[in-house]
Amino acid sequence: MAQMTMIQAITSALDNELARDPSVLLFGEDVGQSGGVFRATDGLQKKYGDQRVFDTPLAESGIAGLATGLALQGFRPIAEIQFFGFVFEAMDEIAGQAARMRFRSGGRYTSPIVYRAPFGGGVKTPEMHADSLEGLLLQTPGLKVVIPSNPYDAKGLLISAIRDNDPVFFLEHMKLYRSMRAEVPEEAYTLPLGKAAVVRPGKDLTVVAYGAMVHTALKAADQWSKQKGVEAEIIDLRTISPIDIETIIESVKKTNRAVVLQEAQRTAGAAAEIVAQINEHALYHLEGPVKRITAPDTVYPYAQIEEEWLPSTERVLTGFEAALAL
Amino acid sequence: MLQILDVDGHVVNEEQLPKLSHEELRAMMRKMVFTRIWDQRAIKLTRQGRLGFYAPVAGQEASMIGSEAATLKEDFLLPSYRDVPQAVWHGWPMYQAFLYSRGHVHGGQMPEGVNVLMPQIIIGAQIVQAAGVALAFKLRRENRVAITYIGDGGTSQGDFYEGINFAGAYQAPAVFIIQNNQFAISVPVHLQTAAETLAQKAAAAGIPSERVDGMDVLAVYSATKRAVERARAGEGPTLIESMTFRFGPHTMSGDDPTRYRSKELEEAWQKRDPLVRFRSYLEGQNLWSQADEEAVIEEAKTAVNEALAKADAQPKMTVPELIDAMFEQLPDDLRAQRAEFVK
Numbered sequence: 030m031a032q033m034t035m036i037q038a039i040t041s042a043l044d045n046e047l048a049r050d051p052s053v054l055l056f057g058e059d060v061g062q063s064g065g066v067f068r069a070t071d072g073l074q075k076k077y078g079d080q081r082v083f084d085t086p087l088a089e090s091g092i093a094g095l096a097t098g099l100a101l102q103g104f105r106p107i108a109e110i111q112f113f114g115f116v117f118e119a120m121d122e123i124a125g126q127a128a129r130m131r132f133r134s135g136g137r138y139t140s141p142i143v144y145r146a147p148f149g150g151g152v153k154t155p156e157m158h159a160d161s162l163e164g165l166l167l168q169t170p171g172l173k174v175v176i177p178s179n180p181y182d183a184k185g186l187l188i189s190a191i192r193d194n195d196p197v198f199f200l201e202h203m204k205l206y207r208s209m210r211a212e213v214p215e216e217a218y219t220l221p222l223g224k225a226a227v228v229r230p231g232k233d234l235t236v237v238a239y240g241a242m243v244h245t246a247l248k249a250a251d252q253w254s255k256q257k258g259v260e261a262e263i264i265d266l267r268t269i270s271p272i273d274i275e276t277i278i279e280s281v282k283k284t285n286r287a288v289v290l291q292e293a294q295r296t297a298g299a300a301a302e303i304v305a306q307i308n309e310h311a312l313y314h315l316e317g318p319v320k321r322i323t324a325p326d327t328v329y330p331y332a333q334i335e336e337e338w339l340p341s342t343e344r345v346l347t348g349f350e351a352a353l354a355l
Numbered sequence: 356m357l358q359i360l361d362v363d364g365h366v367v368n369e370e371q372l373p374k375l376s377h378e379e380l381r382a383m384m385r386k387m388v389f390t391r392i393w394d395q396r397a398i399k400l401t402r403q404g405r406l407g408f409y410a411p412v413a414g415q416e417a418s419m420i421g422s423e424a425a426t427l428k429e430d431f432l433l434p435s436y437r438d439v440p441q442a443v444w445h446g447w448p449m450y451q452a453f454l455y456s457r458g459h460v461h462g463g464q465m466p467e468g469v470n471v472l473m474p475q476i477i478i479g480a481q482i483v484q485a486a487g488v489a490l491a492f493k494l495r496r497e498n499r500v501a502i503t504y505i506g507d508g509g510t511s512q513g514d515f516y517e518g519i520n521f522a523g524a525y526q527a528p529a530v531f532i533i534q535n536n537q538f539a540i541s542v543p544v545h546l547q548t549a550a551e552t553l554a555q556k557a558a559a560a561g562i563p564s565e566r567v568d569g570m571d572v573l574a575v576y577s578a579t580k581r582a583v584e585r586a587r588a589g590e591g592p593t594l595i596e597s598m599t600f601r602f603g604p605h606t607m608s609g610d611d612p613t614r615y616r617s618k619e620l621e622e623a624w625q626k627r628d629p630l631v632r633f634r635s636y637l638e639g640q641n642l643w644s645q646a647d648e649e650a651v652i653e654e655a656k657t658a659v660n661e662a663l664a665k666a667d668a669q670p671k672m673t674v675p676e677l678i679d680a681m682f683e684q685l686p687d688d689l690r691a692q693r694a695e696f697v698k
Binding site: 054080085086088090091093094095096097098099100101102103104121122125126131132133134135136137138139170171173193194195223271272273274275 | 431460461463464465472473477480482483484485486487488489490491492494495501513514517518520521524677680681682683686687688689
C-alpha cells in the first residue's frame with residue numbers, strides 16, 4: 030500500500046496493465062516523452078518503449094480513429110483526449126464507430142478501447158477544458174462511462190475499464206487529480222463497472238452524485254448533520270453508464286427522499302435519467318419529488334465566475350433542505 | 356497520369372505494363388464482366404424491392420478490381436459504401452453483401468479469415484481507421500497492408516486529411532485510393548477544392564502519390580501494386596487518385612444524374628468504358644472470346660440468384676439478438692429491456 034493522489038493511482042493502473050498485457054497501447058497528445066500534460070503517463074514511455082506508449086499528431090478524430098483501427102487488429106488501445114471539451118472533434122469515431130463496432134459486425138469485430146479525458150471545473154482553465162459533457166456519452170448505445178471520485182476507485186475502475194472488451198470512456202476530474210491522497214495498493218486490482226458505492230450512510234435523504242460533486246455532497250451532509258442532526262445518504266455512482274439503479278432504489282426505499290447532484294448543466298449530465306429511473310422503480314416509496322441540484326443551463330462559465338456557477342456546498346445544502354421540506 | 360492501355364486497348368506504356376500471367380489477366384476480365392452484370396442485376400433487384408441500399412458501380416470496375424487484385428488476402432480492406440465489389444472479391448460472401456444491403460446483421464458478420472470491414476457510411480472514417488489498422492501491422496511486424504477507398508467528395512473531409520497524415524507520421528503500411536468519379540452526388544469536383552488534382556493532397560501529409568487512369572485496369576493494378584510493395588517494404592503509405600466515372604446514379608435512393616451531368620459528358624466517359632478497352636486488349640492477345648464473355652455472364656447471373664436465395668433463407672432478426680450484440684456482458688438495464696421482447 031502507498032499513499033497516492035488520484036493522478037498517481039491512474040499512472041499506477043496504466044503501469045500495471047502495460048506490464049500485464051503486451052496488447053495494451055497508450056497514446057495521445059504529449060503522453061509519451063513529456064508524460065502527459067498532467068503527468069498521468071509520467072515515466073511510462075521510458076519503461077515500456079515508444080512502441081507501447083507514444084505521441085500522436087494533434088488531431089482528436091485521428092487519435093480515436095487510430096484506436097478503432099488498432100482495436101480491429103487485436104490491440105487494446107488507451108487513447109487520451111487531452112481535455113474532454115475537445116471530444117467534439119472525435120465524436121464520430123467514438124459514438125459513430127467504436128461504440129457500434131460489435132453491433133454492426135454481429136460480434137465479429139470489437140472495440141476494447143479506453144478513452145481517457147480530464148474534465149471538470151474549479152481550476153480556472155481556459156475555454157472548453159472543464160465542460161461536463163458526459164451526458165453526450167450516456168446517450169450513446171455501446172459505450173460505458175466511468176467517473177471516479179477518489180484515488181482507490183480511480184485505479185480499480187481504470188484497470189476494469191482496460192480489461193473490458195467493449196469501449197469505456199474514463200473521465201478524470203481535474204480538481205480531484207491532486208486534492209487528496211488515499212491508500213492504494215501498488216499491485217493491480219479491479220472494481221466492477223456499473224456498481225455504485227454508498228460513501229456515507231444516512232436515513233433521511235438519498236443523494237446521488239458523481240465526480241467532484243461527491244465531495245461537495247459529503248461536505249454538505251456533514252455540515253447538515255452537525256447543524257440539524259439530519260443524515261443524508263450519499264451514493265457515489267462511479268459508473269454513470271450503465272447506472273446502478275439497484276443501489277439507488279435500495280437507498281430511496283430507506284430514506285423516501287432523493288436529490289441528484291451534478292456539476293453539469295440542468296439539461297445535461299446524468300441527473301434526468303436518474304430521476305426518471307427512480308420514478309419508474311420507486312415512485313411509491315417517495316415522500317416528495319426527486320429534485321436536481323445542478324449548474325445553470327448556460328455555456329460553461331468564464332474562469333472568474335466559476336465558483337459561483339458550480340454547485341457550491343451552500344447551494345447543495347439549500348437543495349437538501351428543500352428536498353426535505355417537500 | 357499513368358495510362359497503360361488507350362481507349363482502343365493498345366499498350367501506350369510498355370515500360371509500366373504489369374507482369375501478369377495469361378490466367379491473371381483473364382481473371383481480371385472475368386471479375387470486371389461479372390461485376391458489370393451483378394451491378395445491372397442489383398439495380399433491377401433494388402427496383403423490385405429485393406435489395407435495399409445500393410450504390411451503383413458500373414464504370415468503376417477497372418478502378419475497383421484492378422486495385423483489389425494488387426493486394427493479398429491477408430491485407431485488410433476498409434471499403435466505403437460503394438466499394439462492395441472489392442470487398443466481395445476480397446472474400447466477403449455475396450449473399451452477406453446482399454444481406455448488408457437489405458439491413459440484416461448477418462451481412463456484417465465477416466467469416467473468420469476474411470480481412471474486410473463492413474462498408475463505411477461515414478465518409479472519411481475509413482481513412483483514419485485504416486491508419487490504425489496499418490499501424491497495428493507495423494507494430495506487430497506483420498507483412499500486411501491496409502487498403503481503403505474514398506470518393507472525390509470525401510477528400511474534403513477532415514478525417515481524410517487526418518488519416519493520410521497519421522499514416523505518414525507513423526510510416527504505416529497503408530494504401531489510400533481516391534476514386535475520383537467527378538461527382539459527389541450532384542456536386543462536381545471543382546466545387547470540392549481549387550486543387551488541380553486530388554493526388555496532390557498527399558503533399559500535405561508528406562507522402563507520395565500517383566494519378567492513374569481509373570478506366571484502365573492495368574494502370575490501376577500497376578499503381579496499386581507499386582504502392583502495396585512500398586508499404587510492405589516499410590516505406591510508408593501512398594495516395595492514389597484513380598480517375599473514373601460512375602455510369603449510373605449516386606445511389607438507388609432517388610438520385611437522378613441527368614439533373615447535374617450533361618449527356619455529352621456521360622457519352623464522353625462511356626467511350627472510355629473499362630470493359631471495352633480491356634476486352635480489346637485481351638482479344639488482341641487471343642486471351643478473350645465472345646464465348647468467354649457469355650460464360651461469365653451466365654456465371655454471374657447464376658451466382659447472383661444463388662446469393663439471393665441464400666440471403667432469403669437467412670432467419671429474421673429479433674430484438675433480443677440485437678441487444679445481445681451490444682456488449683460482451685449485458686448491463687442490467689439492457690437485460691431488463693431484453694426481457695420486454697421475450698415472449
